[in-house]
Amino acid sequence: MSKLGNIGARLHRGEISYDFIGHRKLWYGISILITITAIVGLAVRGLNMGIDFQGGAVFTTGKHMSVSVSQAQETAEEAAGHEALVQKLGDGSLRIQIAGMDTKQSDSVKETLAEDFKVNPESIAADLVGPSWGEQIANKAWQGLAIFMVLVVIYLAIAFEWRMAIAALIALIHDITITVGIYALVGFEVTPGTVIGLLTILGYSLYDTVVVFDSLKEQTKDLTKQSRFTYSDVANRSINSTLVRSINTTVVALLPVAGLLFIGGGFLGAGTLNDISLSLFVGLAAGAYSSIFIATPLVADLKELEPQMKALRKRVLAKRAQADAEEENAAARGYDRQGDADGYDGDDDPDDAAAAVVGPRSRSASRSRGRGRPSGKRR
Template sequence: MSRLGNIGARLYRGEVGYDFIGKRKLWYSVSILITITAIVGLAVRGLNMGIEFEGGAVLTTPKTSATVQETTEIAEKRSGHQAIVQQLGSGGMRVQIAGLNTAKSTEVKETLAEDLKVDPNKVDTQLVGPSWGEQIANKAWLGLGIFMVLVVIYLAIAFEWRMALAALIALIHDLTITVGVYSLVGFEVTPGTVIGLLTILGYSLYDTVVVFDSLRESSRNVTKQTRWTYSEIANRSINSTLVRSINTTVVALMPVAGLLFIGGGVLGGGMLNDIALSLFVGLAAGAYSSIFIATPLVADFKEREPQMKALARRVRAKRLKNEERDGPEERDEDADPDGIPGPGHGSVQTPDEGDPAPAGAGVVGQRAQRRQPSSRSRTRNRPSGKRR
C-alpha cells in the first residue's frame, strides 16, 4: 500500500487525525477575510462584462502578421471605441468593439482588413444586441435561484435542515470567491463564465455531501453514548473522508488546469479561459468549504441543541471520572498529537451499552482486554505446597 493510502486508512480508522472542528474559528476568519477581499474587489473594479452582455460587434480575422497591440490600436482608431483583442490559435485576431451598429461595423470591417492586409471577405462579423445579453443574465439568475431552492429542499429531506443551511452558506461562499477572483484578475465575463459558475455548484456540493453522509452514519444514536461529543464525531467524519476529498479534487482540477493554462494561455482558446477560470477557482473553493466551512457550521448548529449540550456535559463528566480513577498522569495512548481522542479514548473500562461505533472503534475491545489486570483467581482456595 502506498504511503498516501496508508495515511488514508489510518484516518478512516480514526488512528490519526487533525482537529478541524476545534480550529473552526481560524477557518471562519480566513474565509471572512477572503470573502471581504472578493466583495471589495467587486465593488471597486467591477466585472469586465463581455460583448454578449453589452452589445456591439465581434470581428474575427484570418491569420495576420500584426500583433495584438497593433490590432488594438488600429481597431480603436477606426471605430472610436475601446476594443478588446485576442489572438487565436490559428494566428487570427478576435476583435470585440462595443457600441457599434450595422453600418459602422461594416465600415470598421473594411478599414481593419485593409490595415491588417487581409481579405475583407474572410473577416467574419457578428453583431450582438444588449437585449440578448440581458436575457442571458436573467436566465442565469433564475437558474441559480431554482438550483439553490432545490438543493436546500433535497438536503433538508435527505439529511436535516442544519446541513442544508450549512451547504447553502458554503455555496454562497464559493460563488462570492469565484466572482471576486474574476473581478480582481479582470477576465471577461461571457456566457462561458455563466456556464462555469453554474457547473461549479454541483462540484461544490459533491465533497460536502460525502462528509455529511459520513457524519449522518456516525452520529446515529449519538445521545445514547458518553464517549464522544457531536463535534468530535464530526471531526472524525472529516478525517475519514479527507483523502477521498483531496483525491477527487486533484483529479478534477488537473484537466481544468489544462484548459486554463494550456488551452487558454498557450493556444489562445478565448472562451476556454472564461470557463476554465471559473471551474478552477470554484473547484478549489468547493473543496475548501466542504472541509473548513460546511461541516464546522453543522457542528456549531448541533452543539447549540439542549440534547447535545447535555451530551457534552456527560462526556466531560465521564472523562473526569476516568482521570480521577486512573490518575492525571495517564494519557490516552490512542489520542493523536493534536489532542483528538482516538478510537480507544475512555476504553480502559467496558464501553457502555448502546454506544455507537464510529470508524476505527472496532479495536476498542481488544485494547480493553489487553489493559485488564491478570486474574488471580487461579490460586484462590488452593492449599499451599506442591501442586498436584
C-alpha cells in the first residue's frame, strides 16, 4: 500500500506519468468496439422489460413457502399460458410476475396457484399493473434524462467551455449505451429501479470528469505565453495528477455496489437487488473509464484544432527539435574530444587505435624531466 501511495504522490507531482493522450486512438478503438457490441446486443436480444413497463399481474405468496422457485415457475406458466418470472424473497415468500394479464385472467391464475401450493387463495396477494402506467414511467425517465443532459451541457459550457461540455456529453452517452447494452446481453429485468440506477450513475460519471477538467482549466491558464508544453501535454499531466484520486473514489463507490450485486443478488438470491445494482456497477466502472480515456482526450483533440493551439504546437515542436539537434551536436563534440584524448580521430589505422587505447601513452623525455619539482620547470 505504501508503494501505491508513493506512486500516487509521484503522479501528482509530475515525476512519473503515462501518456494517456498519446495512446488516445487505442482508447477510442476500444470504446467503439465495446459500444458496437452493446448496440448489437440491444438490437438482437432487446431489453427484458419488467412488468412495470409492459403491464401484467404480480402475485405474492405467504411466508415460508415450501415450494421451490422452479416448481412455482412451471405452475405459473401452465396456468397463464406464457412465461412467468419467479423470485424468492428473503422471508421465504414467492414473487411471481406474469405480463399481459387482465383482472379475469389474474383471478383464474390466483386460484390455480393456491390449489397447487395447497394454500388459501386469500393468502396470495395479486396486484395488477396497467401498461399505460409503465409507459408513463418510461416517458418521464426519458424526459428526466433529456433535461439532465441539457443542464449538464449548459453548466459545463459556462463553468469551463463548450468543448469540455461536448466531450462530457459524449462520455455520458458512452456510459449509458454500455450500461443498457450489458442489460440486454445478460438479460436482467429492467424495472423502475434500473431507471433510478441509470440516472444515478450520470452524476458519478460527471464527478471524475469535472475533477480532471478543473485541473486542466487551472493548468492551461496563459498556456500560449510559453513554448515548452502543448495543450495535449498539459491535458496528459492533468489526467496523471488526478488519476489516483479517480481510482480511489471509484473503488470506494464500487465496493458496496458489488456487495449488492454479487453477494445480495447472486449468493443470497435477493434478485430484486439485481435491477439497480447492475446499472450502478456497470455505470460507475464505465464512468471512471470514460473520464480518463474518452472525455479528456476528446477535449485535447478539439482544442488542438484552434489556430492558437496549432501555433503553440508548432513553436513547441520547433523548440524541441532545436534542443535535440543541440544535444546531438554536443554529444558529437564530446565524442570528438574523447577521441583526441585517446589519440584516435577516427581516420587512423584500427591497429594503431587499439594500441593507443590499450597501451600506456608514451611521454617525451623533455616533458618527464620536470616531474617531482615544485615549479615543474626544467633546469
